[in-house]
Amino acid sequence: MGAFAEFERALIRERQREGIVLAKQRGAYRGRKKSLNSEQIAELKRRVAAGDQKTLVARDFGISRETLYQYLRED
Incomplete structure (x- = not known):
């Protein structure tokens, strides 16, 4: 059960990283x-x-x- 949770968490992190890269390219990640x-x-x-x-x-x-x-x- 734990292995599935770790795998799912890794997929979520990867998608999040990809989303952040795309947001930075659009200029949405500029900071405060x-x-x-x-x-x-x-x-x-x-x-x-x-x-x-x-x-x-x-x-x-x-x-x-x-x-x-x-x-x-x-x-």
Whole structure:
């Protein structure tokens, strides 16, 4: 009984992988939209460079500190 379940699960995974590949080709798999636009990101980077506390900057923009750090890492 277990062998049939494993086989069926493998078939499901294979079909899922094929579906994901097709969705990516159609452009449906793009990921989540950014929380901030390019102007907001520039302002965020300017404020951090000016010495504002990162926690306060993140709070002002309504994002988490981790998201703030991700924006600071991207160039």
